[in-house]
Amino acid sequence: MSDLTLVSRYLKPYRRQFVLAALCAFAEATLELCIPFVMASIVDVGVATGDMGLVLALGARMVALAAVAGALGMGYARFSAQVAMGFGAGLREAEYAHVQDFAFSNLDDFDTSSLVTRMTTDVTVIQNALVMGFRPMLRGPVMLVCGLIIACTMSAKLAVVFFVILPALACALALIVHHVAPLFGSMQHAMDQLNDALQEDLVAIRAIKAYVREGYVAERFEQVNARLANAATRTFRTAVINTPVFTLSMNVASVALLWFGGQMIMAGEMGVGTLTGFMSYVLLIMNSLMMISNVFLLLARAVTSIHRVSEVLREKPAIESPAHGIDHVDTGDVAFRDVSFKYSPTAEKDVLSHVSLHFAPGSTVGVLGATGSGKTSLVQLMARLYDASSGTVEVGGHDVRQYDLAALRDGVGIVLQKNVLFTGTVRDNLRWGNAAATDEELLRACQLACADEFLDRIGGLDADLGHGGGNVSGGQKQRLCIARTLLKHPRVLVFDDSTSACDMATDARIRENLAQLTDVTKVVIAQRVASVMDADQIVVLEDGRVHATGTHEELLQTDDIYRELYESQVGGTAETSAVVSAAGPAAPTGPTAPASTPATTRKEVTDAR
Structure with missing residues (x-):
């Protein structure tokens, strides 16, 4: 299916208005063509016979034609x-709805900024081409x-001027459109x-203000703005x-027509009124050519935007x-x-390789690993x-693809890393998890996520979080996200480093509540x-493979990676594990590295995809 056919389907709800607009434009053009002919008769x-009644009658006819036009x-x-406007709104809505169906792998193929441009600027370009280009x-x-037909009827000799100039204009137009079309894509x-x-x-x-980088980002924006300005120029x-x-x-056409027309008037082959009417048709014909050239330029830009919009609509989830x-x-x-996975079919290496695991219902599973371990x-x-x-x-005994x-x-709730x-x-935000949740359910979820500790201070459930949750801290934001996911009542609950901004005491209370x-x-x-x-x-994952599995005590005894992580973070040795476990995870026996381990560990303990 061509890009034009794909996009034109969104015109179907407006076929009636489209036909009426076409009829109005056609009838208007026809009436305007009659006016110079009436003027020549006047x-x-x-005027030549001094018949004022005829002049007034023909003048009234011209006024009526102009009014109707x-x-x-x-x-x-x-x-x-x-x-x-309806077509543009429908096209934007279709794009947006289609993007909602995209999988993460589809979204990886489009930059967010590009999707925004395709839904705004590109659709506006198509709208403008329709509004400004349809009439001409x-x-x-x-x-x-x-x-041209009427001009030939009035004087075939003078009409030759058009047939000499028109091919030259057509060639010039073709060259301009051919050169400018690719530039619109750039x-x-x-x-x-x-x-x-x-x-x-x-x-x-x-972050820009915190690092006093206003000058740097201003210079960077100036560069991309200059690139756009240069491309537009x-x-x-x-x-x-x-x-x-x-x-x-x-x-050139006007000079040539006046030159040859004047000679024909002097020779008695043409009247002044005929030349006057002929010159009016010159303006109409030349204006029509200007309209056609502008239409081609509008269409050249619109075709680029139609292709960009069609790329989104044609992308299959x-x-x-x-x-x-x-x-x-x-x-x-x-x-x-035996799961293997890579983000792109063309990637040389798997992100996960031959992973075989089982998580029992109702159990708590911890996942550790270095950056990029999967x-x-x-x-x-x-x-x-x-x-x-x-x-x-498999989830719940069935392949997830079923x-x-x-x-x-809904059954697998994920508190995302971001x-x-x-x-x-x-x-409003909590009800993303359950639109029908009562205030009691919302408060219970906040209690489990330890969000109730600050809820009253920010204004309760009716507190305004601001744009993107900017009115709350990182730890508070994480706890609200946990509460939102709990409201889904999932069978599997995934925390993707979702308490990293919380202190260890709060982290321990959240884990105790979730238990x-x-x-x-x-x-x-x-x-x-x-x-x-x-x-x-x-x-314990390492380079996309399962390095080890077991309980805390088992891994301390059998796995070097886990033992090194434990000793570097908790500050003890494997032999002190029983004491630390008895004291509870919220009261470690030594300092804790919040984001990374010392250079003596095998891997830096941070979280990334």
């Missing part, structure tokens, strides 16, 4: 606006063809880069050449719900059966945010050994 007949022009403006696209050919790409820089700078404005510098070319052609998929997750049983990738497969490249991931996506993701809150109140959920399988990705040492099973 000069050659009414004006009314038709207003009708066209109304109907075309309805078509263009209809009027231009009608006025050109009819004007300009839109520069717009993507500008939006990317602007979005990043505005999101990170607090190159594009429109070529596009505007059509105006002087057509002005020159119009002036990599993950879709199966027909008649399972609509409920019964248990928290999780199994990985911890986040592992848990994303459970909610089918990505599909395994090979092997099988579930309806909404049911699976916490996201939305503009609005605490209540009450005996029917929920809890998977905890953490930086700190203390956060997972009381888990029923601990998984």
